[in-house]
Amino acid sequence: MEDVKAPASSTQSGITRRSLLKWTALAAAGTAALGTTGCAGFNEKEPLSETGGENVQPEGEWIPCSCWADCGSKGFNKAFVRNGEVVRLGTDQTHDDTPDCPQLRACARGRALRGMIFGADRIKYPMKRKNWQPGGGENAHGELRGRDEWERISWDEALDLIAGEILRIIDTYGNEGILLPGGVPQRLGDYDIGRMMYIKGGCLEQTGAVSSGAWTEMAKLIGLPEETNDRIDLRSSEVIVLWGSNPAWSRAGLPTYDYLQCKEAGVKFVCVDPFYTPTAKVLTDDYIPIRPGTDSAAFLAMAYVLLTQDDPENNPLIDWDFLDRCTIGFDADHLPEGADPKKNYRDYVLGTYDGVPKTPEWASEICGSPAEDLERLALMLGGAERAAVITAPALARTGSGAQLCQNLMAFGAMAGLIGKPGCCCASDCGHSWMQGGFETLLKGGMNHANPRNATLGNMERIPNPLEYRKVNVNQMWTSIVDERKYIGLDGKTYDNNVHMIYDRQENFLNQGPATMKGIEAYRMMDTVVAQNLVMTTNCKYADIVLPVASPWERYGDLSPAYRETIVWFSQVVEPLFECKSDAEIALELADRIGVDRNVLRPVSEKQLIINMVAASQILSEDGENFENLVSITEEDLAELGVEGQPQEGRVPILDFKRDGIFTIERSVGDGLDFIALKPFRDDPEANPRPTASGKLEIYCQAAVDKVKEFGFKEISPIPEYVPPVEGYEQTFSDWEAKEKGEFPFQIYSLHILRHSHSSFANVPNLREAFDHPLYMNSLDAERLGMETGETVLITSNWGRCLRPVQVTEMMMPGVLAMGQGAWVEIDEETGIDKAGCMNVLCGPNVTTTGYQAWNTCICNVEKWDGEPLVPDYLWDSREVLKEGE
Numbered sequence: 001m002e003d004v005k006a007p008a009s010s011t012q013s014g015i016t017r018r019s020l021l022k023w024t025a026l027a028a029a030g031t032a033a034l035g036t037t038g039c040a041g042f043n044e045k046e047p048l049s050e051t052g053g054e055n056v057q058p059e060g061e062w063i064p065c066s067c068w069a070d071c072g073s074k075g076f077n078k079a080f081v082r083n084g085e086v087v088r089l090g091t092d093q094t095h096d097d098t099p100d101c102p103q104l105r106a107c108a109r110g111r112a113l114r115g116m117i118f119g120a121d122r123i124k125y126p127m128k129r130k131n132w133q134p135g136g137g138e139n140a141h142g143e144l145r146g147r148d149e150w151e152r153i154s155w156d157e158a159l160d161l162i163a164g165e166i167l168r169i170i171d172t173y174g175n176e177g178i179l180l181p182g183g184v185p186q187r188l189g190d191y192d193i194g195r196m197m198y199i200k201g202g203c204l205e206q207t208g209a210v211s212s213g214a215w216t217e218m219a220k221l222i223g224l225p226e227e228t229n230d231r232i233d234l235r236s237s238e239v240i241v242l243w244g245s246n247p248a249w250s251r252a253g254l255p256t257y258d259y260l261q262c263k264e265a266g267v268k269f270v271c272v273d274p275f276y277t278p279t280a281k282v283l284t285d286d287y288i289p290i291r292p293g294t295d296s297a298a299f300l301a302m303a304y305v306l307l308t309q310d311d312p313e314n315n316p317l318i319d320w321d322f323l324d325r326c327t328i329g330f331d332a333d334h335l336p337e338g339a340d341p342k343k344n345y346r347d348y349v350l351g352t353y354d355g356v357p358k359t360p361e362w363a364s365e366i367c368g369s370p371a372e373d374l375e376r377l378a379l380m381l382g383g384a385e386r387a388a389v390i391t392a393p394a395l396a397r398t399g400s401g402a403q404l405c406q407n408l409m410a411f412g413a414m415a416g417l418i419g420k421p422g423c424c425c426a427s428d429c430g431h432s433w434m435q436g437g438f439e440t441l442l443k444g445g446m447n448h449a450n451p452r453n454a455t456l457g458n459m460e461r462i463p464n465p466l467e468y469r470k471v472n473v474n475q476m477w478t479s480i481v482d483e484r485k486y487i488g489l490d491g492k493t494y495d496n497n498v499h500m501i502y503d504r505q506e507n508f509l510n511q512g513p514a515t516m517k518g519i520e521a522y523r524m525m526d527t528v529v530a531q532n533l534v535m536t537t538n539c540k541y542a543d544i545v546l547p548v549a550s551p552w553e554r555y556g557d558l559s560p561a562y563r564e565t566i567v568w569f570s571q572v573v574e575p576l577f578e579c580k581s582d583a584e585i586a587l588e589l590a591d592r593i594g595v596d597r598n599v600l601r602p603v604s605e606k607q608l609i610i611n612m613v614a615a616s617q618i619l620s621e622d623g624e625n626f627e628n629l630v631s632i633t634e635e636d637l638a639e640l641g642v643e644g645q646p647q648e649g650r651v652p653i654l655d656f657k658r659d660g661i662f663t664i665e666r667s668v669g670d671g672l673d674f675i676a677l678k679p680f681r682d683d684p685e686a687n688p689r690p691t692a693s694g695k696l697e698i699y700c701q702a703a704v705d706k707v708k709e710f711g712f713k714e715i716s717p718i719p720e721y722v723p724p725v726e727g728y729e730q731t732f733s734d735w736e737a738k739e740k741g742e743f744p745f746q747i748y749s750l751h752i753l754r755h756s757h758s759s760f761a762n763v764p765n766l767r768e769a770f771d772h773p774l775y776m777n778s779l780d781a782e783r784l785g786m787e788t789g790e791t792v793l794i795t796s797n798w799g800r801c802l803r804p805v806q807v808t809e810m811m812m813p814g815v816l817a818m819g820q821g822a823w824v825e826i827d828e829e830t831g832i833d834k835a836g837c838m839n840v841l842c843g844p845n846v847t848t849t850g851y852q853a854w855n856t857c858i859c860n861v862e863k864w865d866g867e868p869l870v871p872d873y874l875w876d877s878r879e880v881l882k883e884g885e
Contacts (some may be wrong), residue, residue, distance in 0.1 A: 059082070060080050060081055060082030060083075060087065061080070061081055062078045062079070062080050062081075062090060063078065063079050063080075063081055063570050063571075063572050063660075064076070064077070064078055064567065064568065064569055064570055064659065064660020064661065065077045065078060065079045065113075065551075065552055065569055065570070065572045065660075066551040066552065066556070066557055066559075066569035067106065067109070067110035067113060068551045068557075069109060069110075069756035069757070069759035069760065070211075070756060070757060070759070071107075071109065071250070071251060071252070071253075071751075071756035071757075072211070072250055072251040072430045072431045072432060072751075073107065073247075073251035073252060073253030073254070073255065073432050074104070074253060074432065074433050074559065074560075074561035074562065074565075074567070075091070075104065075105060075106040075107050075109075075110040075252075075253050076091055076092040076103075076104040076105065076106060076561065076567055076660070076661055077089060077090075077091060077106045077110050077111070077113065078090040078091060078092075078660065079114075079552070079572045081572060081573065084573060084574065085573070086114055086118070086552075086572060086573065089106065089111050089113075089114060090106075091103070091104075091105045091106040092104040092105055092106075092661060094659050094661055094663065095663060095665065099261045099264070100232065100665075100666050100667045100668065101564075101663065101665040101666050101667070102254055102257055102258075104253070104254065104561055104562070104565055104567075104661060104663070105253070105254075107252035107253055108252065108753060108766065108769065108770075109252065109753070109754075109755075109756055109759075109760050109766065112760060112763050112765060112766050113552070115763045115764070115765055115766075116533070116534070116550075116759075116760060116762065116763050117533070117550050117552050117553075117576075118576075119534070119762065119763065119877065120877060120879050121534050121535065121762055121877040121878050121879040122533060122534060122547070122576060122577070122579075123532065123533060123534060123535060123539070123545060123546075123547040123548070123579075123880070124547055124576070124577035124578060124579075124881060125152045125153075125547060125577060125578050125881060126152070126153050126154065126155055126157070126158035126544070126545070126546055126547065126578065127150045127151065127152055127153065127544070127545045127880065127881065128150070128151055128153045128157075128158070128161070128543065128544050128545075129144070129145070129148045129149075129150060129542070129543045129544070130148055130149040130150065130151050131144050131148050131149075132144075132148070132527075132543040132544075134161055134164055134165050134168070134527065135168070135526075136168075136499060136526030136527070137526070140525065140526050140527070140543070142522075142523040142524060142525060143523055145519075145522055145523050145528065145541045145542070145543070146519065146522075146523075146540055146541045146826070146828075147828055150545075150880050150881065152881055155578065155580070155588075158544055158546060159585075159588050159589060159592060160592065161544060162527075162529050162544060162589060163589055163592030163593050165500055165526070165527040165529075166178065166200075166500070166589070166593050167593055169499050169500045169526065169527070170200070170201065172499070173497045173498075173499055174497060175197070175200070175201045175202045175203055175204075175465070175466060176202075176203070176204045176466055176469055176494075176497050176498070177204075177497045177498060177499045177500060178197065178203045178204065178498070178499075178500045178501075178502060179203065179204045179205075179206075179471075179476075179498040179500070179501050179502070180193065180194055180197065180203050180204070180205055180206075180501075180502050180503075180504070181206055181476070181501065181503060181506065181508040181509070181512070181538075182206065182209070182503070182504065182506030182508040192582045192583045192585070192586035192587075192600070192601070193502060193504050193582065193585070193586050193589075194464075194504075195462055195586070195600060196586045196589060196590050196593075196595050196600055197464075197502075198462045198463065198464050198465065199462060199590075199595045199596070199599055199600060200593060200594075200595055201465055202464050202465035202466035202467075202469075203464065203466065203502075204466060204469060204470070204471060204498060205464060205466075205470050205471075206470060206471055206472070206473050206476050206508075206512075207470040207471070207472055207473065207489060207850060208472045208473040208474060208850040208851050208852060209473040209508070209512060209851075209852055210851060210852075211393055211429075211430045211431070212226060212393045212396060212427065212429060212430065212851075213393055213394075213395075213396035213397035213398070213401045213851040213852065213854075214396040214397075214401035214402040214404065214405050214847070214848070214849055214851050215393055215396045215401075215405055215427050215429075216849070216851065217402075217703075217706060217849040217850075217851075218396070218401075218402050218405035218406065218703065218849065219405070220690060220691075221691065221697070221700055221702045221703045221706060222405060222406055222409055222691065222696065222697045222698075222700050222703065223409075223689035223690065223691040223695065223696040223697055224405070224408070224409040224412075224418075224425070224426065224696060225426065225676065225677075226393070226426055226427040226428070226429040226434070227424075227426050227429075227434075227435065227436075227437075227438070227676040227677075228388070228390055228424050228426050228428055228435045228436055228676060229388065229421075229422070229423070229424045229436060229673075229674060229675050229676055230436040230437055230563065230672070230673045230674035230675070231258040231261075231262075231435075231436050231563075232666060232668060232672075232673055233421060233422060233436075233673040233674065233675055234258075234262050234267070234388060234422065234424075235261060235262045235265040235267065235668070236265075236386055236421055236422040237262065237267050237386045237387060237388050237422040237423070238267065238268065238384045238385065238386045238387055238422070239267065239268045239269070239270060239380060239381065239384055239387045239388070240259070240262060240267055240268075240269055240270070240387070240388045240390060241269075241270045241271075241272060241377070241381070241387075241388065241389045241390065242259075242269065242270070242271050242272070242273075242279065242280075242283070242284075242390055243271075243272045243273070243295065243389055243390065243391040243392070243395065244272065244273055244290075244295070244391055244392045244394050244395045245271075245273075245279065245390060245391060245392040245428060246273070246275070246277040246278065246279045246280075246392070246750070246751070247259070247279055247428075247432075248277065248278040248279040248282060249277070249278055249279070249750065249751050249752055249753055250392070250430070250751035251430075251431075251432055252753060253432060254432065254562065255428075255432050256279060256282060256283075259279075259283055260282070260283070263283055268285045268286070269283040269284050269285050269286070270284065270285065270286040270287070270288065270377060270380075271283070271284045271286070271287050271288070272287075272288045272289075272290050272295075272298070272369075272377075273287075273289070273290065274289060274290060274291060274292055274746075274748065274811065274812045274815045274817065275750070275775065275810060275811050275812070275815075275817055276289075276809075276810040276811075277810075286377075288369050288370075288373045288374070288377060289368055289369060289812045290367045290368060290369050290812075291366070291367050291368045291728045291746060291812065291814070291815060292398065292727070292728075292746050292748040292815065292855050292856055293398040293399060293400060293724040293727040293728065293746075293855065293856040294363075294366050294367035294368070294721075294727070294728055295367070295391075295395050295404050295407070295408075296400060296403045296404050296407040296719065296720070296721045296722070297358070297362075297363040297366040297367045297721045298363050298367050298369055298374055299404075299407040299408060299410070299411045299719075300348075300349055300358040300363065300407060300719075300720075300721055301358055301359060301360045301362065301363030301364075301371075301374045301375075301378075302360075302374055302375075302377060302378035302381070302411055303345075303349045303358070303378075303407075303410065303411050303414055304349050304350070304357060304358045304359055304360070305360065305374070305375050305378035305379060305382075306318050306378055306382045306411075306414050306415065307346065307349060307350060307414075308350075309379065310382070315383070317378075317379070317382030317383060317415070318382065318414050318415070318416075319413065319414065319415065319416030322413060322416060322418065322419075322681065323413055323414065325684055326413070326418075326419075326680065326681060326684045326695055326696055327413050327695055327696045327697070327698050328693050328695050328696075328697055328698065328699055329344060329345055329697060329698035329699020329700070329717070329718060330344065330345050330346055330410070330413070330414075330698050331344050331345070331346040331347070332344045332346075332347065335699055336692075336693065336699060336701065339699060339701070339717070343699065343716070343717055343718055344699065344718065345410055345698045345699070345718050345719065348718055348720060358721070359371070360372070360374040360375045366721070366728065366729075367728075368728075368812060368814075378415075381415045381417065382414075382415045382416075385422075386420070386421065386422030386423055387415070387417055387422070387423060388417060388422070388423055388424045388425070389408065389411075389412060389417060389424075389425050389426075390424065390426065390427075390428050391408060391426070391427050391428065392427065392428060392430060393427045393428070393429060393430045394430075394748075394854075394855050395408075395427070395855075396427065396851070397851060397852055397853065397854045397855050398724050398727070398853055398854075398855045398856040399722075399724025399725040399726065399727060399845055399847055399853040399856045400721075400722040400723070400724040400727070400847075400848075400856075401847065401848075401851060401853070402703065402707070402715055402847070402848045402849055403715070403716075403719050403720055403721065403722050405427075405719075406698065406700065406703075406718070406719030407719040407721075408425060408426075408427075409425065409696055409698065409719075410698045410719050411425070412425025412426075413425075413696060413698065418676075418677050418681060418696075419675065419676070419677040419678045419680060419681025419682070420675065420678070420681065421673075421675055423675075424675075424676050426676060432562055433559075433560045433561050433562050433563070433565075435563070436562075436563045436674050437563050437674025437676075438560075438563060439560075440563070440619070440674055441563055441564055441618070441619050441664055441672060442560065442563070442564065442565070442566050442616070442617070442618055442619070442629070442662075442664065443616060443617040443618075443626060444558060444560060444566045444612065444613070444615070444616030444617070444629060445557075445558045445559045445560045445566060445612065445616070459601075459602055459603060459608065460602075462599075467489070468488055468489050468490045469488050469489075469494060470488060470489050471486045471488070471494075471496065472486065472487060472712070472846065472850045473512055473513065473844075473850070473852055474513060474844040474845060474846045474847070474850070474852065474853075475487065475844065475846065476512065476518075476521075476844075477512075477514055477517035477518045477520070477521045477844060478514070478517060478844055479496040480496055480498060480520075480521040480524060481517055481520045481521050481524065484496045487710070487711045487712065489710075490709075491709050491710060491711040498525070499525060499526040499527070500525060500526055500527045500528070500529075501522065501525055501527075501528045501529070502528075502529045502530075503528070503529065503530040503531070503532075503538040503539075503542065504531060504582065505531065505532055505533070505548060505582065506538070507532075507536040507537055507538050507757075507758045507823075508538065509522065509537045509538045509541060510536065510537035510538070510758050510821075510823055510824055510837060510839065511757055511758055511820075511821070511839060512839060512852070513839055513842045513843060513844045513845070513852055513853075513854070514798050514799075514839065514842065514843050514844040515537075515799065515824055515833075515837055515839040515840045516798060516799040516831075516840055517798070517844065519541060519826070522541040522542075523541075527543055527544075528541065528542040528543045528544075529542060529543065529544045529545075529546070530542035530544075530545050530546070531545070531546035531547075531548045531582070531585060532545070532546075532548055533547075533548055533550050533579075534762050534878065535762075535878035535880055536758065536823060537758075537823050537824050537837075540823075540878070546580070546585060547577060547578055547579040547580070548579060548580065548581070548582060548585070549575040549576075549579040549580060549581045549582075550579075551569065552571070552572040552573060553571065553572070553573055553574065553575040553576065553579065553581075554571055554581050554605065555570070555571050555605045555606045555609055556568065556569045556570040556571055556609050557569050557609065558609060558612045558613055558616070561661070563674070564663055564664040564665075564666055565661065565662065565663045565664075566616065566629070566661070566662050567660060567661045567662075568609075568613060568656055568657060568660050568661070568662075569660060570657065570660065581605070583601060583605055586600060586601070587600060587601060606640075606641070606642060607642050607643065610640060610642045610644060611644075613629075613630055613653060613656070613657075614628075614630065614632060614644055614645075614647065614653075616628070616629040616630065617629055618650050618664070619672075623671065623672075627648075627649070627650065628647050628648060628649035628650070629649055629650055629651065629656075629662065630647075630649040630650070630651055630652065630653040630656055631647060631648050631649035631650070631651065631652050631653065632644060632645070632646050632647050632649070632653050633646050634646055636652070636653050636654055639654065640653075640654075640657075698718060698719065699717050699718050700717055700718075701717050703715055703717065704716070704717050706849065707848045707849060710848070710849060710850050712846045712847065712848060712849075712850060713846070713847070713848045714848075715848050724853065724856045725845045725847075725853065725856065726797075726843065726845060726853070726856050726857050726858045727746070727856045727858075728746055728814075730743075730858055731743060731744050731745065731746060731814070731858050742860065743795075743796060743797070743858040743859050743860050744814070744858075744860060745780075745814060745815070745816050745858065745859050745860065745861060746814065746815050746816065746856070746857070746858055746859075747794070747796075747815070747816040747817065747818060747841060747857050747858070747859045748815070748816075748817055748854075748855045748856070748857065749817070749818060749819070749820035749838040749842070749854055749855060750775075750817050750818065750819050750820065751819070751820065751821075752770060752772065752819030752820075752821070753766075753769075753770040754766040754767060754769070754770035754771075754772060754819070754821075755819060755820070755821030755822070756821070757820070757821050758821040758822075758823060759821075760821075761821050761822055761823045762823065762877060762878065764873050764877070765873075767871075767872050767873035768871075768873035771804075771806070772803070772818075772819050772822055772836055772872065773803055773804050773805060773806035773818075774792060774794060774803040774804070774805050774806065774816055774817075774818050774836070774861070775806050775808055775810075775811045775816060775817040775818070776805050776806065776807055776808070776811060776816055776861070777807075777808070777809065777811045777812060777813040777814070777815070778807050778808065778809050779813045780813055780814065781805065781807040784861065784862070784863070785863070786805050786807065786861075786863065787805075787807060788804075788805060788806055788807045789804050789805070790804065790805055790863065790864075790868070791803070791804055791805075791864040791866075791868040791869045792804075792805045792861050792862065792863060792864055793832070793861070793862050793863070793864045794816075794818075794841060794859050794860070794861050795859060795860045795861075795862070796840075796841040796842075796843070796857060796858065796859040796860075797843055797858075798840065798841060798842065798843040799831075799833060799840035799841055800830075800831065800832045800833065800840070801818075801832065801833045801834075801835075801836050801837065801840050801841060802832060802833070802834050802836070802864060802869055803818060803836040803869070804868075804869055805861075816859065816861065818836055818838055818841075819836070819838070820838040820839070820854070821838075822835040822836045822837050822838075822872075823835055823837065823878075824837035824839075824840060825837075825875075834869065835872065838854075839854075841857055841859055842854055842857045843857070
């Protein structure tokens with residue numbers, strides 16, 4: 001790194017690099033405690049004074065603080081602040097910890113936040129890539145993105161450069177010349193730049209990158225929501241099948257603990273997964289392996305078992321009453337008017353017209369699950385009075401995820417798993433706080449105060465004038481690199497005129513499909529701007545990087561945590577170095593590009609939060625209505641320094657702010673259990689589903705029409721098995737002869753304990769505590785002569801990665817898995833990623849409804865004959881400019 005001088009106009013905060021390094025070292029000292037469930041480690045550590053003398057023990061305060069990573073869980077963190085510095089972390093102690101009302105504790109990642117926020121690799125100052133100049137063309141030197149040197153610049157210079165490029169791009173290419181990857185989330189912070197661009201005339205956004213995959217569209221079309229029963233109701237189940245779900249890793253919070261209470265109550269657990277997961281080790285009574293992307297075949301085979309073995313008198317397995325009253329399309333007698341009578345689910349399963357009965361033996365060849373296991377599971381679920389099948393949304397993030405959604409619903413309807421106590425059939429949505437009766441007890445945070453097309457804490461929502469021009473995530477990079485065309489939301493084909501990318505606090509170059517294509521696209525741009533806390537992949541390939549304040553350095557936020565819990569985070573410390581909030585950056589840019597800052601931000605961030613808190617509601621004690629969660633007095637408003645109206649509520653607002661968490665205490669038999677779709681089951685005409693028929697649509701013409709409107713592919717109106725692109729079948733060059741091809745393995749992505757997506761990927765103590773290998777079955781490893789710890793090369797159609805291999809019997813033969821979220825580290829000489837970024841291997845395979853197919857990818861693995869990888873916790877951090885440079 002070359003020497004650089006600080007601009008004369010720059011300012012320094014009171015936090016020094018020495019302080020940051022001190023806290024980083026202190027955080028690392030707690031590594032051994034990261035795997036525990038309590039908060040030992042950080043709680044037991046006291047920082048040394050700056051002089052290195054005795055510990056200083058002045059008074060401090062506990063402040064509820066945010067863990068904002070999108071892990072799908074929601075831990076609760078508290079920071080003990082002394083003299084403006086965070087000296088320890090704590091968690092929920094607002095009530096006694098009981099199985100019915102457990103404390104909302106922080107996980108290892110949440111407790112590592114101090115290492116992220118006070119790490120030496122925080123972006124400290126605005127920076128510009130040395131060889132980039134505004135104006136596009138040869139001035140950009142785009143080929144140097146990702147390997148150029150950086151120089152420090154002032155905020156004024158950075159903002160002037162960005163504003164000048166925004167205006168130039170709009171004038172030259174129109175508003176569609178500016179792309180905001182990652183979408184424009186409707187929440188505080190990263191909404192501001194998008195809102196500014198909307199006011200200016202719009203910008204190009206992406207669509208299709210969603211955690212729920214195909215569920216996002218299919219749930220609305222077929223009528224089955226991503227909604228499980230209440231956690232306490234599930235204790236009454238006889239059997240719960242966790243299908244592709246591993247909350248012990250993906251949602252390291254209460255979900256696994258809640259399932260343990262089910263197990264304690266006598267519930268039998270079955271796990272269906274390519275990997276015998278940590279969740280399976282804790283819960284399972286039965287494990288059935290299955291290949292990625294083949295789940296529909298298994299559900300069809302299970303339906304076949306019910307159809308061929310059902311005996312309504314002596315061995316009832318099928319809920320005929322529910323099928324008759326609440327569904328359309330199961331058989332030829334229940335099809336919508338005008339439908340082809342041959343296009344019904346029952347005849348497809350039996351093979352009446354295509355000559356292929358969907359037997360367990362047929363499915364076993366595809367999905368690798370033993371036929372007898374599929375038969376046993378079908379009979380178990382069909383014969384149980386109370387049973388549940390709960391999948392992760394990962395199943396719908398494959399090349400045939402749309403069919404999976406319908407197949408799950410069809411089987412659940414047959415087996416009587418819908419709308420009854422102890423029964424459910426759904427995706428768990430990947431987010432614990434959206435399960436078990438979301439917003440039936442508490443309404444608060446962004447989802448209540450900011451419903452779609454409404455207001456953001458009294459801030460009018462402004463639509464994007466280019467909404468219909470959204471580019472599908474699977475075409476975002478290819479439409480720049482390959483053909484400069486894409487299909488919009490209206491099904492029309494548009495030219496891709498993007499010449500500027502503006503990345504907010506997201507890392508989509510790393511987290512979207514075809515990262516290598518994305519790097520090519522970035523290098524073709526006139527200008528790339530990124531703002532973040534640390535040098536993510538987006539920042540690494542940018543031209544101008546802005547240091548952003550973390551949620552710990554802003555006023556706070558309000559968020560639902562679980563059905564019974566809402567959390568209010570507050571500011572912990574002042575912004576470090578020269579960091580600014582997203583709102584401040586947007587306001588400064590707005591002034592420069594001619595956007596009225598009073599329209600952009602008509603109220604302050606503090607006022608927005610208080611507005612949302614004031615609007616939060618709780619179910620009244622009579623269970624019939626909702627009432628205010630917080631009470632507010634004139635004195636409260638004066639102390640908070642905001643405007644508002646006094647109101648009556650359940651808890652004083654200042655008590656809520658101090659505690660940072662409000663929980664409705666639960667108990668068995670309290671009458672607050674939630675049973676998904678029970679009103680619909682009881683009276684489908686009075687409680688219709690939001691479908692064309694008002695019923696659950698096993699035959700869904702609306703899905704056919706919607707997919708055709710998208711313009712990518714076509715879909716059958718009934719749930720079938722469709723081999724996904726880059727699925728198991730494509731590992732063969734000759735399927736009939738079972739001859740393997742160039743890419744003989746399936747590989748899929750895991751949520752692992754060291755990352756929440758790509759958040760925390762830079763924290764050394766998490767890297768050291770939790771490894772990031774390639775998981776391979778021992779039979780495959782023996783055949784290839786590979787041993788645990790050896791560096792291997794993974795090759796797909798889209799890129800190459802290096803990883804140490806972990807040989808295990810817990811993974812299916814022929815299937816590989818790797819954690820997603822590692823920040824890509826490309827060796828510029830070989831083009832190989834050394835970090836194990838999963839999206840280097842995943843391609844931009846367009847799916848029916850446009851979602852991402854993260855979980856179906858094919859590859860090859862071979863021994864690496866180069867230098868073995870050094871453990872990544874020993875790698876240098878991405879600290880670009882040190883203090884004083």
